[in-house]
Amino acid sequence: MLALPSFQSYFGLLSDSPSARASLSGNIVSVLQAGGFFGALSSTYFSGRFGRKSSLLASAVIFLIGITIQSTTGIGMSARVGLKVLYFSRFFAGVGIGLLSALVPTYVSECSPRAIRGRCLGSIPLGIALGNMLAFWVNYGASLNISPGQMQWRLPIIVQIVPGVLFLFLMFFQPESPRWLAERGRYEEAAAVLAYIARRDQDDDAIVLTLHEIRADLVGRQNLSLITQVRKMGESKVIFLRCIIPSIAIIFQQWSGAIAITYYTPQIFASLGLSSTSSTLLDTGIYGVVKFVVTCFTLTHIIDSWGRKRTMIYGGLVQGLAMLWIGGYTGAHPNEGIGPATYISIVAVYIYAVAFSVGWGFTPHVFNAEVAPGHLRQLVLSLACGTDRIMTYALAQVTPTMLERISYGTYLVFGITCLIMAMWVYFFLPETTGYALEDIKYLFEKDLIIRSLEDAPGGRIFIGTRRAATVHELKAIDALSTDSCEVLKDLKSQSVGELVQGGSQKWDGDIII
Numbered sequence: 001m002l003a004l005p006s007f008q009s010y011f012g013l014l015s016d017s018p019s020a021r022a023s024l025s026g027n028i029v030s031v032l033q034a035g036g037f038f039g040a041l042s043s044t045y046f047s048g049r050f051g052r053k054s055s056l057l058a059s060a061v062i063f064l065i066g067i068t069i070q071s072t073t074g075i076g077m078s079a080r081v082g083l084k085v086l087y088f089s090r091f092f093a094g095v096g097i098g099l100l101s102a103l104v105p106t107y108v109s110e111c112s113p114r115a116i117r118g119r120c121l122g123s124i125p126l127g128i129a130l131g132n133m134l135a136f137w138v139n140y141g142a143s144l145n146i147s148p149g150q151m152q153w154r155l156p157i158i159v160q161i162v163p164g165v166l167f168l169f170l171m172f173f174q175p176e177s178p179r180w181l182a183e184r185g186r187y188e189e190a191a192a193v194l195a196y197i198a199r200r201d202q203d204d205d206a207i208v209l210t211l212h213e214i215r216a217d218l219v220g221r222q223n224l225s226l227i228t229q230v231r232k233m234g235e236s237k238v239i240f241l242r243c244i245i246p247s248i249a250i251i252f253q254q255w256s257g258a259i260a261i262t263y264y265t266p267q268i269f270a271s272l273g274l275s276s277t278s279s280t281l282l283d284t285g286i287y288g289v290v291k292f293v294v295t296c297f298t299l300t301h302i303i304d305s306w307g308r309k310r311t312m313i314y315g316g317l318v319q320g321l322a323m324l325w326i327g328g329y330t331g332a333h334p335n336e337g338i339g340p341a342t343y344i345s346i347v348a349v350y351i352y353a354v355a356f357s358v359g360w361g362f363t364p365h366v367f368n369a370e371v372a373p374g375h376l377r378q379l380v381l382s383l384a385c386g387t388d389r390i391m392t393y394a395l396a397q398v399t400p401t402m403l404e405r406i407s408y409g410t411y412l413v414f415g416i417t418c419l420i421m422a423m424w425v426y427f428f429l430p431e432t433t434g435y436a437l438e439d440i441k442y443l444f445e446k447d448l449i450i451r452s453l454e455d456a457p458g459g460r461i462f463i464g465t466r467r468a469a470t471v472h473e474l475k476a477i478d479a480l481s482t483d484s485c486e487v488l489k490d491l492k493s494q495s496v497g498e499l500v501q502g503g504s505q506k507w508d509g510d511i512i513i
Helices: 005-010 018-050 052-071 079-111 114-145 150-158 161-171 178-183 187-198 205-218 226-232 237-255 258-271 277-306 308-332 340-358 363-371 374-405 408-428 437-444 448-455 471-481 484-490 496-510
Strands: none
Touching: 005 150, 018 052, 018 079, 018 226, 018 374, 052 079, 052 150, 052 161, 079 114, 079 178, 079 363, 079 374, 114 150, 114 277, 114 363, 178 187, 178 205, 178 374, 187 205, 205 374, 205 437, 226 374, 237 258, 237 363, 237 374, 237 408, 237 437, 258 340, 258 374, 277 308, 277 340, 308 340, 308 363, 308 408, 363 374, 363 437, 374 408, 408 448, 437 448, 437 471
């Protein structure tokens, strides 16, 4: 929308200098992220007090109010006042988006069958990719088929009401999170939701065992205040590590350049030599299609077969190489128009989109929801989402200025970041695919680097004959020392002896989520 002359004309921006327009573009984009930051941080309180479902419904209402105000921006007011209203409405809508984006990963992870949890969590970035693709094509269609005027830039705002209404309506029919219900002591309701998720009877052994696992994980951790949750983030080295990894992953994801390219794709294509607005918007639309198609393929064929770790390693390496090529080309051929190397660089943008959709655009949403401790999951993910909004805010502010002033250096910064984050995953993150959420903690208990290298492609070169303790071994040790089995007294389940003496391995495949 920012690239449309009709928008710039309506708000009197055509007479501004390129640097002034770049600054204004950054402000308009980033103010939504500022609202998203506050929405994300508030998600812990609201979802803990009122539940995941109620908070998600509230986020949809807030979003729809913000979009409605945006749609009427400038009507009956001066351009200066109109810009202020645009800022406010984007901030207000951002609160709803931040609340929603922090809650959805938690809700999906807590309601997904373990066997397809990766694909269920993967539907989140798939939805983002679909939204981006549709937004790109709505913008292109508006620029091509609607004559310059208010409706040319208002329509892309108005159509956002459609997914907002769909989400609000469909969310009414979804169940509450079974883990939240169990945390509140509403065990019968939690069992009913688990039975609904698994399509089994409420008295089924697998339902009983899954509820036992959830209750055992919550022993001494129910109804924690926000301050207590913050303190418990540092109660042990393992807990702290699991709490900080999602935010680190988000920082890497943002500084890989993907969000900057998403918001400023037309300007980036223009910097590569494409000059007309329609051409840059068309290429932007194709970019959105590429990301969506690859995300669909990743969801159905890659995320659960390759695993979380390999997708982030391979994706990060290819992203980095693509960015370094674009930076090298832009630095070596500034302002030379379109040539053969220009098209190679445009292809590199699409290769970057493919790599991002396979790895870092997709997997962190899955990995973060899995690695966060169960009793602190919403707080950890809200902090990660807040970090996401702060980083997006910062990048939305600085990217147009970076493209204006240092040009090729922008791509080099992103490319180097991509290579660093691939190495971080290779050496320091274990594979989480296939483990129950309550078992993820064992992956970080001992020998983290050895376990991470065991799971990395070619990693055994670095560790030789050393190996990390298996999850089953660590669970057996934990079972002998824990007293959390007391929760079994109120459940229809196997005896404590059966569960402790090898039972965890026997039942492992029957845990629902």
